[in-house]
Amino acid sequence: MVIECVPNVSEGRRPEIVAAMADAIRAVDGVRLLDYSSDASHHRSVFTFAGDAAGVERAVLALFERAVADVDLRTHRGEHPRLGAVDVVPFVPIQGVTMAECVALARRVGTAVADRFAVPVYLYEEASSNPARKNLEDIRRGEFEGLAAKMASEGWAPDFGPAVPHPSAGAVVIGARMPLIAYNINLATNRLDVAKKIAAAIRHSSGGYRFVKAMGIALESRGIVQVSMNLTNYEKTPIFRVFETVKREAERYGVAVLESEIVGLVPSAALNAAAEFYLQMAGFTPDQVLENKLSTLKPEG
Protein backbone atom coordinates (compact mmCIF):
# COMPACT_ATOMS: atom_id res chain seq x y z
CA MET A 1 0.00 0.00 0.00
CA VAL A 2 1.39 3.41 -0.99
CA ILE A 3 -0.21 6.68 0.10
CA GLU A 4 1.37 9.98 -0.83
CA CYS A 5 1.11 12.94 1.52
CA VAL A 6 1.94 16.52 0.52
CA PRO A 7 1.68 18.79 3.58
CA ASN A 8 2.18 22.54 3.16
CA VAL A 9 3.74 24.33 6.13
CA SER A 10 3.79 28.09 6.78
CA GLU A 11 7.56 28.43 7.09
CA GLY A 12 9.77 29.14 4.10
CA ARG A 13 12.49 31.49 5.37
CA ARG A 14 14.41 29.60 8.07
CA PRO A 15 16.14 26.67 6.33
CA GLU A 16 17.24 25.10 9.63
CA ILE A 17 13.64 24.95 10.89
CA VAL A 18 12.46 23.44 7.59
CA ALA A 19 15.33 20.91 7.64
CA ALA A 20 14.33 19.87 11.17
CA MET A 21 10.80 19.22 9.89
CA ALA A 22 12.22 17.10 7.06
CA ASP A 23 14.32 15.18 9.57
CA ALA A 24 11.24 14.54 11.71
CA ILE A 25 9.51 12.97 8.69
CA ARG A 26 12.59 10.96 7.70
CA ALA A 27 12.85 9.55 11.20
CA VAL A 28 9.48 7.78 10.87
CA ASP A 29 9.58 4.08 10.06
CA GLY A 30 7.72 3.02 6.94
CA VAL A 31 7.83 6.45 5.30
CA ARG A 32 10.05 7.86 2.57
CA LEU A 33 10.56 11.58 2.16
CA LEU A 34 10.55 12.07 -1.61
CA ASP A 35 11.07 15.79 -1.83
CA TYR A 36 10.75 19.10 -0.04
CA SER A 37 11.16 22.70 -1.10
CA SER A 38 10.69 26.17 0.36
CA ASP A 39 9.56 29.45 -1.14
CA ALA A 40 10.75 32.51 0.78
CA SER A 41 8.32 35.00 -0.80
CA HIS A 42 5.41 32.63 -0.12
CA HIS A 43 6.98 31.93 3.31
CA ARG A 44 5.88 28.35 2.82
CA SER A 45 7.36 24.85 2.38
CA VAL A 46 5.97 21.75 0.70
CA PHE A 47 6.95 18.24 1.76
CA THR A 48 6.22 15.11 -0.28
CA PHE A 49 6.44 11.73 1.36
CA ALA A 50 4.94 8.28 0.89
CA GLY A 51 4.25 5.18 2.92
CA ASP A 52 1.49 3.00 4.26
CA ALA A 53 -1.43 4.44 6.26
CA ALA A 54 0.18 3.94 9.67
CA GLY A 55 3.48 5.41 8.47
CA VAL A 56 2.07 8.58 6.92
CA GLU A 57 -0.13 9.12 9.98
CA ARG A 58 2.95 9.01 12.25
CA ALA A 59 4.83 11.32 9.90
CA VAL A 60 2.05 13.93 9.86
CA LEU A 61 1.95 13.93 13.65
CA ALA A 62 5.74 14.24 13.80
CA LEU A 63 5.54 17.21 11.42
CA PHE A 64 2.85 18.86 13.57
CA GLU A 65 5.04 18.44 16.64
CA ARG A 66 7.74 20.57 14.99
CA ALA A 67 5.45 23.07 13.25
CA VAL A 68 3.31 23.87 16.30
CA ALA A 69 6.50 24.46 18.31
CA ASP A 70 8.36 26.50 15.69
CA VAL A 71 5.78 28.46 13.63
CA ASP A 72 3.78 31.39 14.92
CA LEU A 73 1.10 32.65 12.54
CA ARG A 74 0.72 35.87 14.54
CA THR A 75 3.98 37.15 13.06
CA HIS A 76 3.88 35.25 9.74
CA ARG A 77 3.63 37.35 6.55
CA GLY A 78 3.92 35.81 3.08
CA GLU A 79 2.39 36.03 -0.37
CA HIS A 80 0.57 32.72 -0.16
CA PRO A 81 -2.78 32.48 1.63
CA ARG A 82 -2.68 30.34 4.79
CA LEU A 83 -4.67 29.71 7.96
CA GLY A 84 -2.39 27.37 9.89
CA ALA A 85 1.17 26.51 10.87
CA VAL A 86 0.57 23.24 9.08
CA ASP A 87 -1.76 24.71 6.49
CA VAL A 88 -3.03 21.80 4.41
CA VAL A 89 -2.49 18.02 4.49
CA PRO A 90 -3.75 16.03 1.47
CA PHE A 91 -3.56 12.23 1.36
CA VAL A 92 -3.29 10.81 -2.15
CA PRO A 93 -3.95 7.15 -3.09
CA ILE A 94 -1.08 5.83 -5.23
CA GLN A 95 -1.02 2.04 -5.16
CA GLY A 96 -2.96 -0.74 -3.46
CA VAL A 97 -5.22 1.68 -1.63
CA THR A 98 -8.65 3.17 -2.31
CA MET A 99 -9.83 6.75 -2.04
CA ALA A 100 -12.19 5.59 0.73
CA GLU A 101 -9.21 4.39 2.75
CA CYS A 102 -7.50 7.76 2.27
CA VAL A 103 -10.67 9.51 3.43
CA ALA A 104 -10.75 7.29 6.54
CA LEU A 105 -7.09 8.11 7.14
CA ALA A 106 -7.79 11.86 6.83
CA ARG A 107 -10.52 11.57 9.49
CA ARG A 108 -8.27 9.51 11.78
CA VAL A 109 -5.35 11.93 11.44
CA GLY A 110 -7.71 14.88 11.90
CA THR A 111 -8.98 13.43 15.16
CA ALA A 112 -5.43 12.79 16.39
CA VAL A 113 -4.26 16.30 15.48
CA ALA A 114 -7.21 17.88 17.29
CA ASP A 115 -6.69 15.71 20.37
CA ARG A 116 -2.96 16.03 20.63
CA PHE A 117 -2.33 19.63 19.55
CA ALA A 118 -5.68 21.36 20.18
CA VAL A 119 -5.60 22.57 16.57
CA PRO A 120 -9.05 22.74 14.90
CA VAL A 121 -9.37 20.63 11.74
CA TYR A 122 -11.40 21.18 8.56
CA LEU A 123 -11.87 18.24 6.22
CA TYR A 124 -11.69 19.02 2.46
CA GLU A 125 -12.01 17.53 -1.01
CA GLU A 126 -12.98 13.83 -0.93
CA ALA A 127 -12.89 13.81 2.88
CA SER A 128 -15.37 16.68 3.14
CA SER A 129 -18.94 15.87 4.14
CA ASN A 130 -20.12 19.41 3.38
CA PRO A 131 -20.30 20.73 -0.22
CA ALA A 132 -19.59 24.28 0.99
CA ARG A 133 -16.38 23.06 2.60
CA LYS A 134 -15.01 20.93 -0.21
CA ASN A 135 -12.70 23.43 -1.91
CA LEU A 136 -9.53 24.48 -0.14
CA GLU A 137 -9.92 28.10 -1.29
CA ASP A 138 -13.36 28.39 0.33
CA ILE A 139 -12.10 27.05 3.64
CA ARG A 140 -9.01 29.23 3.62
CA ARG A 141 -10.78 32.47 2.64
CA GLY A 142 -10.16 35.09 5.36
CA GLU A 143 -6.92 33.37 6.31
CA PHE A 144 -5.45 33.18 9.80
CA GLU A 145 -6.32 36.78 10.56
CA GLY A 146 -10.02 36.20 9.89
CA LEU A 147 -10.16 32.73 11.38
CA ALA A 148 -11.61 33.45 14.83
CA ALA A 149 -14.54 35.37 13.33
CA LYS A 150 -15.10 32.78 10.62
CA MET A 151 -15.08 29.88 13.08
CA ALA A 152 -17.73 31.64 15.16
CA SER A 153 -20.02 32.13 12.15
CA GLU A 154 -22.71 29.71 11.08
CA GLY A 155 -21.56 26.64 9.18
CA TRP A 156 -17.91 27.03 10.09
CA ALA A 157 -17.54 24.93 13.21
CA PRO A 158 -14.50 22.71 12.57
CA ASP A 159 -14.86 18.98 11.86
CA PHE A 160 -12.60 18.14 14.80
CA GLY A 161 -11.09 20.04 17.73
CA PRO A 162 -11.86 23.31 19.50
CA ALA A 163 -14.21 25.89 17.96
CA VAL A 164 -11.55 28.58 18.31
CA PRO A 165 -8.20 28.87 16.53
CA HIS A 166 -5.03 27.63 18.16
CA PRO A 167 -3.35 30.90 19.31
CA SER A 168 -0.19 30.48 17.22
CA ALA A 169 -0.93 27.53 14.91
CA GLY A 170 -4.38 28.53 13.63
CA ALA A 171 -6.24 25.65 12.04
CA VAL A 172 -5.47 22.95 9.48
CA VAL A 173 -7.22 21.61 6.39
CA ILE A 174 -6.89 17.85 6.04
CA GLY A 175 -8.32 15.70 3.28
CA ALA A 176 -7.94 13.23 0.46
CA ARG A 177 -7.65 13.85 -3.26
CA MET A 178 -6.47 12.23 -6.48
CA PRO A 179 -2.89 12.90 -7.63
CA LEU A 180 -2.56 16.20 -9.48
CA ILE A 181 -0.87 16.12 -12.86
CA ALA A 182 0.72 19.36 -14.01
CA TYR A 183 0.43 19.10 -17.79
CA ASN A 184 1.27 21.65 -20.48
CA ILE A 185 0.70 21.62 -24.22
CA ASN A 186 2.87 23.94 -26.31
CA LEU A 187 1.46 25.28 -29.57
CA ALA A 188 3.48 26.05 -32.69
CA THR A 189 2.36 29.66 -32.72
CA ASN A 190 2.91 32.92 -30.86
CA ARG A 191 -0.81 33.73 -30.85
CA LEU A 192 -1.70 34.06 -27.18
CA ASP A 193 -5.39 34.48 -28.02
CA VAL A 194 -5.41 30.92 -29.42
CA ALA A 195 -3.93 29.47 -26.22
CA LYS A 196 -6.43 31.42 -24.13
CA LYS A 197 -9.39 30.31 -26.23
CA ILE A 198 -8.34 26.68 -26.05
CA ALA A 199 -7.79 26.91 -22.29
CA ALA A 200 -11.31 28.32 -21.93
CA ALA A 201 -12.73 25.53 -24.09
CA ILE A 202 -11.28 22.71 -22.00
CA ARG A 203 -11.38 23.96 -18.42
CA HIS A 204 -14.19 23.08 -16.06
CA SER A 205 -14.90 26.62 -14.92
CA SER A 206 -15.94 27.73 -18.41
CA GLY A 207 -17.73 24.61 -19.64
CA GLY A 208 -14.90 22.17 -20.36
CA TYR A 209 -13.84 18.92 -18.77
CA ARG A 210 -14.76 18.32 -15.14
CA PHE A 211 -11.21 17.81 -13.83
CA VAL A 212 -9.23 20.37 -15.84
CA LYS A 213 -7.89 23.72 -14.69
CA ALA A 214 -6.28 25.59 -17.58
CA MET A 215 -4.90 28.93 -18.69
CA GLY A 216 -3.22 30.22 -21.82
CA ILE A 217 0.19 31.81 -21.34
CA ALA A 218 3.00 33.09 -23.57
CA LEU A 219 6.46 31.50 -23.45
CA GLU A 220 8.13 34.74 -24.50
CA SER A 221 11.69 33.43 -24.79
CA ARG A 222 10.64 30.67 -27.19
CA GLY A 223 8.15 32.76 -29.15
CA ILE A 224 5.36 30.24 -28.59
CA VAL A 225 2.28 29.90 -26.40
CA GLN A 226 1.20 27.25 -23.94
CA VAL A 227 -2.00 25.77 -22.60
CA SER A 228 -0.95 25.29 -18.99
CA MET A 229 -3.07 22.81 -17.03
CA ASN A 230 -3.69 20.97 -13.82
CA LEU A 231 -5.47 17.65 -14.26
CA THR A 232 -7.12 16.92 -10.94
CA ASN A 233 -8.48 13.44 -11.63
CA TYR A 234 -6.65 11.55 -14.36
CA GLU A 235 -9.01 8.58 -14.13
CA LYS A 236 -12.12 10.57 -14.94
CA THR A 237 -10.54 13.16 -17.23
CA PRO A 238 -7.59 11.30 -18.78
CA ILE A 239 -4.54 12.95 -20.34
CA PHE A 240 -5.16 11.55 -23.82
CA ARG A 241 -8.65 13.03 -24.02
CA VAL A 242 -7.40 16.46 -23.03
CA PHE A 243 -4.52 16.20 -25.51
CA GLU A 244 -6.78 15.16 -28.40
CA THR A 245 -9.25 17.93 -27.61
CA VAL A 246 -6.55 20.60 -27.50
CA LYS A 247 -5.12 19.29 -30.78
CA ARG A 248 -8.53 19.44 -32.44
CA GLU A 249 -9.31 22.90 -31.10
CA ALA A 250 -5.93 24.17 -32.28
CA GLU A 251 -6.57 22.83 -35.80
CA ARG A 252 -9.61 25.06 -35.98
CA TYR A 253 -7.21 28.04 -35.81
CA GLY A 254 -4.72 26.45 -38.22
CA VAL A 255 -2.32 25.80 -35.34
CA ALA A 256 -0.39 22.59 -34.64
CA VAL A 257 0.58 21.06 -31.31
CA LEU A 258 4.34 21.38 -30.94
CA GLU A 259 4.75 19.14 -27.89
CA SER A 260 3.36 18.44 -24.47
CA GLU A 261 5.09 18.11 -21.12
CA ILE A 262 4.47 16.73 -17.69
CA VAL A 263 5.86 18.88 -14.91
CA GLY A 264 7.00 16.83 -11.94
CA LEU A 265 5.58 13.40 -11.26
CA VAL A 266 2.90 11.36 -13.00
CA PRO A 267 1.34 8.08 -11.86
CA SER A 268 2.21 5.15 -14.10
CA ALA A 269 -1.50 4.40 -14.59
CA ALA A 270 -2.03 7.80 -16.25
CA LEU A 271 0.57 6.99 -18.91
CA ASN A 272 -0.66 3.43 -19.33
CA ALA A 273 -4.16 4.74 -20.03
CA ALA A 274 -2.75 6.79 -22.92
CA ALA A 275 -0.93 3.76 -24.35
CA GLU A 276 -4.13 1.71 -23.99
CA PHE A 277 -6.18 4.35 -25.81
CA TYR A 278 -3.87 5.00 -28.74
CA LEU A 279 -2.93 1.35 -29.27
CA GLN A 280 -6.63 0.38 -29.04
CA MET A 281 -5.70 -2.26 -26.50
CA ALA A 282 -8.40 -4.80 -25.65
CA GLY A 283 -8.59 -6.52 -22.27
CA PHE A 284 -5.52 -4.86 -20.82
CA THR A 285 -5.11 -5.07 -17.02
CA PRO A 286 -2.54 -3.37 -14.78
CA ASP A 287 -1.17 -6.71 -13.60
CA GLN A 288 0.17 -7.24 -17.13
CA VAL A 289 2.74 -4.55 -16.38
CA LEU A 290 5.83 -6.43 -15.31
CA GLU A 291 6.77 -3.94 -12.61
CA ASN A 292 3.30 -4.12 -11.05
CA LYS A 293 3.55 -7.89 -10.95
CA LEU A 294 6.94 -7.67 -9.26
CA SER A 295 5.78 -5.14 -6.69
CA THR A 296 2.57 -6.93 -5.71
CA LEU A 297 4.16 -10.32 -5.15
CA LYS A 298 5.28 -11.08 -1.69
CA PRO A 299 8.88 -12.18 -1.22
CA GLU A 300 8.94 -15.96 -1.36
CA GLY A 301 11.74 -17.15 0.85
Place this chain on the structure above:
Amino acid sequence: MVIECVPNVSEGRRPEIVAAMADAIRAVDGVRLLDYSSDASHHRSVFTFAGDAAGVERAVLALFERAVADVDLRTHRGEHPRLGAVDVVPFVPIQGVTMAECVALARRVGTAVADRFAVPVYLYEEASSNPARKNLEDIRRGEFEGLAAKMASEGWAPDFGPAVPHPSAGAVVIGARMPLIAYNINLATNRLDVAKKIAAAIRHSSGGYRFVKAMGIALESRGIVQVSMNLTNYEKTPIFRVFETVKREAERYGVAVLESEIVGLVPSAALNAAAEFYLQMAGFTPDQVLENKLSTLKPEG
Protein backbone atom coordinates in the same frame (compact mmCIF):
# COMPACT_ATOMS: atom_id res chain seq x y z
CA MET B 1 18.20 -4.02 -9.53
CA VAL B 2 15.72 -6.43 -11.14
CA ILE B 3 16.80 -9.16 -13.57
CA GLU B 4 14.24 -11.58 -14.96
CA CYS B 5 15.27 -15.15 -15.74
CA VAL B 6 13.15 -17.55 -17.83
CA PRO B 7 14.78 -21.00 -17.83
CA ASN B 8 13.25 -23.78 -19.95
CA VAL B 9 13.64 -27.29 -18.55
CA SER B 10 13.12 -30.60 -20.41
CA GLU B 11 10.52 -32.04 -18.05
CA GLY B 12 6.81 -31.46 -18.54
CA ARG B 13 5.12 -34.70 -17.55
CA ARG B 14 5.94 -35.33 -13.88
CA PRO B 15 4.27 -32.53 -11.88
CA GLU B 16 6.02 -33.52 -8.64
CA ILE B 17 9.45 -33.17 -10.25
CA VAL B 18 8.51 -29.77 -11.72
CA ALA B 19 7.09 -28.64 -8.37
CA ALA B 20 10.36 -29.62 -6.66
CA MET B 21 12.22 -27.43 -9.15
CA ALA B 22 9.86 -24.53 -8.38
CA ASP B 23 10.44 -25.09 -4.66
CA ALA B 24 14.20 -25.02 -5.21
CA ILE B 25 13.86 -21.58 -6.87
CA ARG B 26 11.47 -20.29 -4.18
CA ALA B 27 13.91 -21.30 -1.45
CA VAL B 28 16.52 -18.85 -2.74
CA ASP B 29 16.81 -15.55 -0.88
CA GLY B 30 16.39 -12.42 -2.99
CA VAL B 31 14.42 -14.15 -5.73
CA ARG B 32 10.69 -14.24 -6.49
CA LEU B 33 9.17 -17.00 -8.57
CA LEU B 34 6.61 -15.19 -10.73
CA ASP B 35 5.20 -18.08 -12.70
CA TYR B 36 5.80 -21.57 -13.99
CA SER B 37 3.96 -23.83 -16.39
CA SER B 38 4.44 -27.23 -18.01
CA ASP B 39 3.50 -28.57 -21.43
CA ALA B 40 3.14 -32.37 -21.53
CA SER B 41 3.26 -32.70 -25.32
CA HIS B 42 6.36 -30.52 -25.45
CA HIS B 43 7.65 -32.36 -22.35
CA ARG B 44 8.96 -29.05 -21.17
CA SER B 45 8.46 -26.49 -18.37
CA VAL B 46 9.11 -22.76 -18.26
CA PHE B 47 9.94 -20.93 -15.01
CA THR B 48 9.87 -17.14 -14.63
CA PHE B 49 11.61 -15.56 -11.69
CA ALA B 50 13.20 -12.23 -10.83
CA GLY B 51 15.75 -10.84 -8.45
CA ASP B 52 19.14 -9.20 -8.27
CA ALA B 53 22.20 -10.68 -10.01
CA ALA B 54 23.40 -12.70 -7.02
CA GLY B 55 19.89 -14.03 -6.36
CA VAL B 56 19.12 -15.18 -9.89
CA GLU B 57 22.57 -16.80 -10.11
CA ARG B 58 21.87 -18.85 -6.98
CA ALA B 59 18.41 -19.76 -8.29
CA VAL B 60 19.76 -21.00 -11.63
CA LEU B 61 22.31 -23.18 -9.84
CA ALA B 62 19.60 -24.53 -7.53
CA LEU B 63 17.49 -25.37 -10.58
CA PHE B 64 20.43 -27.16 -12.22
CA GLU B 65 20.95 -29.22 -9.07
CA ARG B 66 17.41 -30.60 -9.42
CA ALA B 67 17.34 -30.92 -13.22
CA VAL B 68 20.67 -32.72 -13.56
CA ALA B 69 19.54 -35.20 -10.88
CA ASP B 70 16.02 -35.75 -12.20
CA VAL B 71 16.07 -35.36 -16.00
CA ASP B 72 17.65 -37.84 -18.41
CA LEU B 73 17.71 -36.71 -22.03
CA ARG B 74 18.52 -40.26 -23.20
CA THR B 75 14.89 -41.27 -22.59
CA HIS B 76 13.26 -37.84 -23.15
CA ARG B 77 10.89 -37.54 -26.13
CA GLY B 78 8.75 -34.42 -26.73
CA GLU B 79 7.56 -32.17 -29.52
CA HIS B 80 9.79 -29.27 -28.62
CA PRO B 81 13.45 -29.23 -29.76
CA ARG B 82 15.95 -29.45 -26.87
CA LEU B 83 19.58 -30.26 -26.22
CA GLY B 84 19.78 -30.19 -22.44
CA ALA B 85 18.05 -31.05 -19.15
CA VAL B 86 18.09 -27.32 -18.48
CA ASP B 87 17.75 -26.32 -22.10
CA VAL B 88 18.00 -22.55 -22.22
CA VAL B 89 18.57 -19.82 -19.61
CA PRO B 90 17.97 -16.20 -20.68
CA PHE B 91 18.69 -13.27 -18.39
CA VAL B 92 16.55 -10.20 -19.10
CA PRO B 93 17.28 -6.67 -17.81
CA ILE B 94 14.15 -5.17 -16.23
CA GLN B 95 15.07 -2.31 -13.93
CA GLY B 96 18.24 -0.63 -12.70
CA VAL B 97 20.49 -2.97 -14.66
CA THR B 98 22.16 -2.81 -18.08
CA MET B 99 22.30 -5.41 -20.83
CA ALA B 100 26.10 -5.49 -20.31
CA GLU B 101 25.55 -6.53 -16.69
CA CYS B 102 23.19 -9.31 -17.82
CA VAL B 103 25.82 -10.49 -20.32
CA ALA B 104 28.43 -10.56 -17.54
CA LEU B 105 25.97 -12.51 -15.38
CA ALA B 106 25.39 -15.04 -18.19
CA ARG B 107 29.15 -15.62 -18.47
CA ARG B 108 29.51 -15.96 -14.70
CA VAL B 109 26.62 -18.40 -14.41
CA GLY B 110 27.91 -20.31 -17.45
CA THR B 111 31.29 -20.75 -15.80
CA ALA B 112 29.69 -21.91 -12.55
CA VAL B 113 27.41 -24.41 -14.33
CA ALA B 114 30.33 -25.88 -16.27
CA ASP B 115 32.48 -26.14 -13.14
CA ARG B 116 29.89 -27.54 -10.81
CA PHE B 117 27.86 -29.85 -13.07
CA ALA B 118 30.29 -30.65 -15.93
CA VAL B 119 27.59 -29.50 -18.36
CA PRO B 120 28.95 -27.74 -21.49
CA VAL B 121 27.62 -24.20 -22.00
CA TYR B 122 26.90 -22.23 -25.18
CA LEU B 123 26.37 -18.48 -24.89
CA TYR B 124 23.61 -16.97 -27.06
CA GLU B 125 21.94 -13.72 -28.08
CA GLU B 126 23.58 -10.66 -26.48
CA ALA B 127 26.02 -12.89 -24.56
CA SER B 128 27.29 -14.58 -27.73
CA SER B 129 30.68 -13.57 -29.02
CA ASN B 130 30.21 -15.52 -32.25
CA PRO B 131 27.66 -14.42 -34.91
CA ALA B 132 27.11 -18.05 -35.97
CA ARG B 133 26.13 -18.89 -32.41
CA LYS B 134 23.81 -16.00 -31.63
CA ASN B 135 20.45 -17.56 -32.47
CA LEU B 136 19.06 -20.23 -30.20
CA GLU B 137 17.73 -22.26 -33.15
CA ASP B 138 21.19 -22.49 -34.73
CA ILE B 139 22.76 -23.70 -31.51
CA ARG B 140 20.01 -26.21 -30.83
CA ARG B 141 19.88 -27.66 -34.36
CA GLY B 142 20.57 -31.41 -34.21
CA GLU B 143 19.25 -31.51 -30.62
CA PHE B 144 20.52 -33.79 -27.87
CA GLU B 145 20.80 -36.76 -30.19
CA GLY B 146 23.18 -34.95 -32.56
CA LEU B 147 25.05 -33.08 -29.86
CA ALA B 148 28.18 -35.25 -29.52
CA ALA B 149 28.86 -35.06 -33.26
CA LYS B 150 28.10 -31.33 -33.40
CA MET B 151 30.38 -30.54 -30.47
CA ALA B 152 33.23 -32.37 -32.19
CA SER B 153 32.80 -30.40 -35.43
CA GLU B 154 34.65 -27.20 -36.23
CA GLY B 155 33.31 -24.05 -34.62
CA TRP B 156 31.16 -25.86 -32.07
CA ALA B 157 33.43 -26.17 -29.05
CA PRO B 158 31.36 -24.88 -26.12
CA ASP B 159 32.05 -21.53 -24.48
CA PHE B 160 32.54 -23.18 -21.09
CA GLY B 161 32.90 -26.75 -19.84
CA PRO B 162 33.84 -30.09 -21.35
CA ALA B 163 33.89 -30.55 -25.15
CA VAL B 164 31.56 -33.52 -24.88
CA PRO B 165 27.91 -33.60 -23.78
CA HIS B 166 26.98 -34.45 -20.22
CA PRO B 167 25.75 -38.08 -20.49
CA SER B 168 22.22 -37.41 -19.27
CA ALA B 169 21.95 -33.61 -19.14
CA GLY B 170 23.37 -32.72 -22.56
CA ALA B 171 24.36 -29.07 -22.82
CA VAL B 172 22.78 -25.73 -21.98
CA VAL B 173 22.35 -22.44 -23.82
CA ILE B 174 22.78 -19.41 -21.54
CA GLY B 175 22.53 -15.79 -22.54
CA ALA B 176 21.00 -12.36 -22.22
CA ARG B 177 18.23 -10.75 -24.22
CA MET B 178 15.68 -7.97 -24.06
CA PRO B 179 12.18 -8.76 -22.75
CA LEU B 180 9.92 -10.31 -25.38
CA ILE B 181 6.53 -8.71 -25.90
CA ALA B 182 3.82 -10.95 -27.36
CA TYR B 183 1.68 -8.44 -29.23
CA ASN B 184 -1.32 -9.02 -31.52
CA ILE B 185 -3.30 -6.65 -33.70
CA ASN B 186 -6.80 -7.75 -34.70
CA LEU B 187 -8.20 -6.51 -38.00
CA ALA B 188 -11.87 -5.78 -38.68
CA THR B 189 -11.98 -8.24 -41.56
CA ASN B 190 -12.01 -11.98 -42.22
CA ARG B 191 -9.50 -11.66 -45.06
CA LEU B 192 -6.58 -13.84 -44.04
CA ASP B 193 -4.54 -12.71 -47.06
CA VAL B 194 -4.54 -9.15 -45.67
CA ALA B 195 -3.19 -10.30 -42.27
CA LYS B 196 -0.52 -12.39 -44.02
CA LYS B 197 0.54 -9.53 -46.31
CA ILE B 198 0.80 -7.12 -43.38
CA ALA B 199 2.77 -9.65 -41.33
CA ALA B 200 5.18 -10.04 -44.24
CA ALA B 201 5.51 -6.27 -44.55
CA ILE B 202 6.51 -5.69 -40.94
CA ARG B 203 8.58 -8.74 -39.98
CA HIS B 204 12.35 -8.71 -40.11
CA SER B 205 12.71 -11.92 -42.10
CA SER B 206 10.94 -10.45 -45.14
CA GLY B 207 12.22 -6.88 -45.03
CA GLY B 208 10.32 -5.33 -42.12
CA TYR B 209 11.40 -4.04 -38.75
CA ARG B 210 14.56 -5.46 -37.22
CA PHE B 211 12.96 -6.77 -34.00
CA VAL B 212 9.60 -8.07 -35.22
CA LYS B 213 8.53 -11.65 -35.79
CA ALA B 214 5.04 -11.81 -37.28
CA MET B 215 2.50 -14.05 -38.92
CA GLY B 216 -1.07 -13.65 -40.13
CA ILE B 217 -3.63 -16.02 -38.63
CA ALA B 218 -7.42 -16.42 -38.69
CA LEU B 219 -9.45 -16.15 -35.47
CA GLU B 220 -12.17 -18.45 -36.81
CA SER B 221 -14.59 -18.18 -33.91
CA ARG B 222 -14.66 -14.38 -34.12
CA GLY B 223 -14.65 -14.20 -37.91
CA ILE B 224 -11.65 -11.88 -37.95
CA VAL B 225 -7.91 -12.11 -38.66
CA GLN B 226 -4.90 -11.26 -36.56
CA VAL B 227 -1.34 -10.09 -37.09
CA SER B 228 0.35 -12.11 -34.36
CA MET B 229 3.76 -10.81 -33.30
CA ASN B 230 6.73 -11.14 -31.03
CA LEU B 231 8.57 -7.87 -30.44
CA THR B 232 12.09 -8.84 -29.43
CA ASN B 233 13.48 -5.40 -28.59
CA TYR B 234 10.87 -2.83 -27.63
CA GLU B 235 13.47 -0.07 -27.28
CA LYS B 236 14.71 -0.32 -30.85
CA THR B 237 11.44 -1.38 -32.49
CA PRO B 238 8.77 0.19 -30.26
CA ILE B 239 5.16 -0.95 -30.04
CA PHE B 240 3.72 2.33 -31.31
CA ARG B 241 5.75 2.23 -34.53
CA VAL B 242 4.61 -1.31 -35.27
CA PHE B 243 1.00 -0.39 -34.48
CA GLU B 244 1.04 2.67 -36.73
CA THR B 245 2.64 0.73 -39.58
CA VAL B 246 0.08 -2.08 -39.34
CA LYS B 247 -2.73 0.49 -39.27
CA ARG B 248 -1.36 2.23 -42.37
CA GLU B 249 -0.80 -1.02 -44.27
CA ALA B 250 -4.34 -2.17 -43.40
CA GLU B 251 -5.79 1.09 -44.75
CA ARG B 252 -4.26 0.29 -48.11
CA TYR B 253 -6.64 -2.71 -48.24
CA GLY B 254 -9.61 -0.75 -46.91
CA VAL B 255 -9.31 -2.54 -43.57
CA ALA B 256 -9.46 -0.99 -40.08
CA VAL B 257 -7.64 -2.02 -36.93
CA LEU B 258 -10.21 -3.45 -34.52
CA GLU B 259 -7.98 -3.61 -31.44
CA SER B 260 -4.59 -4.75 -30.23
CA GLU B 261 -3.61 -6.91 -27.28
CA ILE B 262 -0.61 -7.71 -25.21
CA VAL B 263 -0.36 -11.35 -24.21
CA GLY B 264 1.24 -11.82 -20.82
CA LEU B 265 3.57 -9.23 -19.36
CA VAL B 266 4.90 -5.94 -20.74
CA PRO B 267 7.59 -3.71 -19.24
CA SER B 268 6.26 -0.37 -18.05
CA ALA B 269 8.82 1.43 -20.23
CA ALA B 270 7.28 -0.05 -23.40
CA LEU B 271 3.89 1.47 -22.54
CA ASN B 272 5.42 4.76 -21.43
CA ALA B 273 7.16 5.05 -24.80
CA ALA B 274 3.77 4.82 -26.52
CA ALA B 275 2.30 7.52 -24.26
CA GLU B 276 5.36 9.69 -24.93
CA PHE B 277 5.00 9.28 -28.69
CA TYR B 278 1.29 9.92 -29.02
CA LEU B 279 1.20 12.77 -26.52
CA GLN B 280 4.28 14.33 -28.21
CA MET B 281 5.92 14.62 -24.82
CA ALA B 282 9.06 16.75 -24.64
CA GLY B 283 11.80 16.10 -22.12
CA PHE B 284 10.09 13.21 -20.39
CA THR B 285 12.28 11.05 -18.15
CA PRO B 286 11.44 7.76 -16.41
CA ASP B 287 12.05 9.28 -12.97
CA GLN B 288 8.95 11.42 -13.53
CA VAL B 289 6.90 8.26 -13.09
CA LEU B 290 5.84 8.30 -9.47
CA GLU B 291 6.25 4.55 -9.00
CA ASN B 292 9.80 4.65 -10.38
CA LYS B 293 10.65 7.41 -7.95
CA LEU B 294 9.24 5.40 -5.07
CA SER B 295 11.08 2.22 -6.03
CA THR B 296 14.50 3.82 -6.58
CA LEU B 297 14.58 5.68 -3.30
CA LYS B 298 16.20 3.92 -0.41
CA PRO B 299 14.17 3.58 2.77
CA GLU B 300 15.08 6.53 4.96
CA GLY B 301 14.82 5.40 8.55
